[in-house]
Amino acid sequence: MTETEAKELFDRIDADGDGQINIVELANHFKREGYQGKLRDKVKTALEADANHDRVIDFNEFQQMVK
Ligand SMILES: [Ca+2]
Numbered sequence: 607m608t609e610t611e612a613k614e615l616f617d618r619i620d621a622d623g624d625g626q627i628n629i630v631e632l633a634n635h636f637k638r639e640g641y642q643g644k645l646r647d648k649v650k651t652a653l654e655a656d657a658n659h660d661r662v663i664d665f666n667e668f669q670q671m672v673k
């Protein structure tokens with residue numbers, strides 16, 4: 607994924623546009639994508655990208671996750 611694609615995806619998930627993806631935005635994103643499994647587990651896995659443990663994914667962390 608290129609940086610431009612990553613930014614586009616990030617902006618789509620970051621619904622309120624504050625530059626950070628929180629748990630609710632992650633859950634909504636997976637729901638929109640039609641994820642059928644356990645949403646809680648999916649969000650938990652995604653939060654492993656939260657390197658500084660502030661419970662939100664910033665763009666740097668997101669890039670590590672999608673690359
Ligand atoms: Ca946000």
Ligand SMILES: [Ca+2]
Nearest residue numbers: 656658660662
């Ligand atoms: Ca973080």
